[in-house]
Amino acid sequence: MEYILLIVGAVLVNNFVLTRFLGICPFLGVSKDLPTAVGMGGAVIFVITCASAVTWVFQYWILVPLHADYLQTIAFILVIATFVQFVELVLKKSSPGLHRSLGIYLPLITTNCAVLGVAVLNIKKELPFLKSCAFGFGAAAGFALALIIFTGMREKISRANPPVAFQGTALALVTAGLLSLAFMGFSGLVKF
């Protein structure tokens, strides 16, 4: 039950994109068509969940015993970068089409604040290992969910007729804001 609440909280209540406003760059960048968004969502879920696990191990087995937790940020980025590179290699091999449409946003997961954010939050909240993984998964699933919903909306916007000044990213940002307004309804759902 605790795990479910943790995940629900991370997906709906404290959605990384919609309430913490982390990871906006790929959120806007790869939300133009559905298959790409689903691919990106999958990649992010994989990277964040694994990164949560590995950074937890890294923190508590290496950095803490060595009293080097001040290296947290730089070490985490290193680990995350490795994961992202790995995902990129796999994707390039297995589905070049998806790889091409993700483009620059795939390597950019590395610097995606959401990934680092989850890792750092795990440590900050002093979550035990499994909960860290669950939280990581939930946060990533929330990102994927928001991305997919947003992609659907952007497809509809692409057939809309906005004033010229608001075409493209401007309107996408307005939409993201309205979406986050709607998601505020979930606030207080899980006290976490």
Next chain:
Amino acid sequence: MNIISSLFSGSGGIHPNDSKKGTATQATVTPPIPPLLAVSLSQHLGAPSKPLVKKGDAVLKGQSIADSNGFVSSRVHAPTSGKVVFVGPRMTASGKVATVVEIETDGLDQPFISEPPAGDWTTLPPRELIERIHQAGIIGMGGAGFPTHVKLSPPPGKTIQTLIVNGAECEPFLTADHRLMLEQAESIIAGIGVLQHIFKDAQVRIAIEDNKPDALAALARAADKLTGDVQIVRLRTAYPQGAEKQLIYSITGYEVPSGGLPMDVQALVENVATAQAIGEAVIRGLPLIERLLTVTGPALAQPRNIRALIGTPFSDLIAFCGGPRGPIGRLICGGPLMGIAQSSLAGAVTKTTSGLLVLPPEREALFSSMPCISCGRCVKACPMRLLPSTLSEASETEQDAIAEEFNVLDCIECGCCAYVCPAHRPMVQHMRRAKVRVQSLRKQRDAQKKKQTS
């Protein structure tokens, strides 16, 4: 003959005011031979016919004036005797430019062949019956104009189990098929007899909407002459009940697969008028040179069902019906839901012209450029279960890939979506545009693929 009700009821459809009262009870009349006939050589689907006559030639009634140009093509005959005064490109009622043969009639109506073909047709093999149908220039008279001899020659491996004779006439205003069924039931049944000879084991289903009980009764009476598995089927009145795919579903419960033909579900649909023409051609050796059509509409003085020669100019038809009553706003060749708007009176009757509709000017324009408000009425009305709302938006923004994904190519252009649209969007035009664009997208993609593999 018993009348049974159709077992299957398709989805979607609309119930417009059928406006048939004015002409449904009027017997067919034959106008005098017009002074000039404009016979198009592209009345059918497929390659235009090759003209066999040139300017100055004298022609006789029923004489072939154009020959098939390939397998999917048809022949054209002179509807009456006279002199050819022009052969060349002209605007036709279909809204396209086509080769037209203009005949100055001599009023003598001299026939080319006077004798019916010798011998008993029932002893002939199907191949020869089909050849007679080809020689008579018969094409689908319901609207599409597909050459009938092609339809009757399924490729090897395909069999026809259900032969559906379409007397649904679901378009509002039109009553020509209705009158044909009342006045020439015997002749239609004779044509069905010929079709039974071609497809020996096929069951015959004569489909008529339940708003024409007299036609149902007339055909039921006449059909007693037929042997084999024949039934009259009463259809629920709805538009587009008479559309080929919807009709096959109503009768057999099978959906013609996307991109497929009726023969893929072992069915064949012939319009009642076509069936009648087949009988005339095979039994009496007469080519298709005239047809019944309804000249009607609120802006016409005397709406009538008319037996018109192919090539009769629309202006003669309107004059024969007493001319317009008040100003004309639109002239439609065909029914109000699938007909073609005319930009002049220069059009002329073709083998597929089922009606001529004279409409008064509207108070407001029919279509507007208002955005879709996603009310979903078109989705409910679409008999193909498409999402016209999304498709029209995709067409508007030229998102051809979306249009393709949402199956725009399955659209039958019946017009139900545009009929119900409260935003008055030109839905059918959007669909047609998206279809053309998707097809060219596919062509491009195929070409690209070829390039990559080569």
Next chain:
Amino acid sequence: MDPVLTQTIIIGLTGLICGAILAIAAHFLAVQENPRIEKVTGLLPGLNCGACGFAGCADYAKAIVTQAAPVNLCQPGGVETVAILAAELGVQAVAAERLVAIVLCNGDDSRAARSVVYNGIADCLAAEFVGGSGKACRYGCMGLGTCARICPVSAIRIEQGLAIVDPAICIACGKCVPACPRTLIKLIPESRSIHVLCHSQDRGPDVKKVCSVGCIACTLCVKICNGQGITMNGQLAEVDYSVPLDNDEVIEKCPAHTIHRRTGRKPEKPA
């Protein structure tokens, strides 16, 4: 332990391990790529207009490198790109003459008659389904601007219901050619300057009824130039753009004022 040392060791080791993992992964998951394709892509203008017949610049580059496709297909790039590509790949190539698009109709609202009122989508392809946008001529420009919308460089404008190409801007990508449902747009060598601006196959009297500048098929121009440069195609005089034609007489004598001089050249660049 010295914190600096700890730091170095931790980060160094982590980096090493990560690097090793990636190296192994890269070895197993390697994808072959030809570096020349990328280089050639960089040399192309990057408009992705598709005039070369490939899906875009990258596709064309791939075809050049792997299938030895000719290097002179890029229209927007013009002579310079052909020269650069030829040098890069070490092949001989002659740049074809620069092409420009032209609309073979001159029937704007002041010259072409209107017969009906069109009520529908403002798009030529859509209007063609119902026989046009209301102009009486069945062959001429409908003026609904489908070509103008598809043009990637906005070289086409609609003036009084007639599409006009600005040759100075046109990059000859050819997108407008199939976009015109009445096939009025042609790509022609830029040095050709005399045009029969009509596409009507109607006979003279019929043309006269619907347009004041339509070709009435009097064949005078063909006689003047002895069939060299202008030929009859049915009821229409057509310029044969493969033959140079520079004869002002055809312009002056044309009774319907259908023939015009329009230069296709870009204005000379100041040296």
Next chain:
Amino acid sequence: MNITPASEWLINSSPHVRTDDSVSRIMGRVLIALVPALGAAIWFFGWNALRLTLACTITCVVAEWASRSLMKRDRGINDLSAVVTGLLLALNLPPQLPTWMAILGSLVAIVIAKQLYGGIGYNLFNPALIGRTFLLVSFPVAMTTWLAPSVFPWADAITTATPLGIWKTTLNATQQAPPDFFKQFPLSDLLTGHRPGCIGETCSLALLIGAAYLLATRCITWHIPFSMLFTVALGATILYKMDPTQNLPPHYHLLTGGFLLGAFFMATDMVTTPVTRGGMVVFGIGCGIITLVIRKWGGYPEGVSFSILIMNSLTPLINRLVRPRVFGHAPQSKPA
């Protein structure tokens, strides 16, 4: 023969007949359907109701007209959709809300939620709900201060709380249902509308009359409101059966808060809801579940507007995923 010259004829693609119905007529019918609720609002909340209604409606119409003019687009306010938005927003506001807030909410609704997308047909979210939610998030106190209804002639009103508000705060504070809750809010008051709440949401009877009119004129179909109603009723029944002391009985779920107004007037907004009937059912079920979840576990006492907005955001996906099987696309057995 006297024939109108063809130059006055119209040519258009088929079909050549169409329905007489139009967007402005649909909007007009929605306005008619809202008249009973508006009447009840004025009856119970008097001048405040009138003030909010006028402020919202006028602001919406003016904002719509101004945005259209600024964008140099045709078709201003004659489709009545701005009036509908304004009226719906007003009916969703608490009676004592300052006028300037109502005006601000209307501006957000029309300018941001609607015209930025290109106007009617293109908006993703229900504009009235965006306006209301924006106000709720920005001015939580003003938006959750309620007045007790006082029947004509209107006396000075007393500040109080809505039934759902009382229920939630008491439950959160004492872990027990508020005492006298059902005496304080008898079923009859919920039906007539004699209870605190947003001005248009209290009178269930008036809303039901309007809903019946909308259904009878085929302005809305049953799919969204009834699947939403059914989901909430079912969920509430299950919860109530599990623990009657901690959960509201199902009919209180349906008759309190903005449920009826939301289900019949906001969740049925055509533009922001799915087009397929299956999609509409999914939409309604989704709204019902989210409403119940927010009411039961969420931080806000009322979740109808949020649930509709969240489902609005899912509409494009529902339209894409819940589609009927296209004719001829089935894996069907061929005739033998």
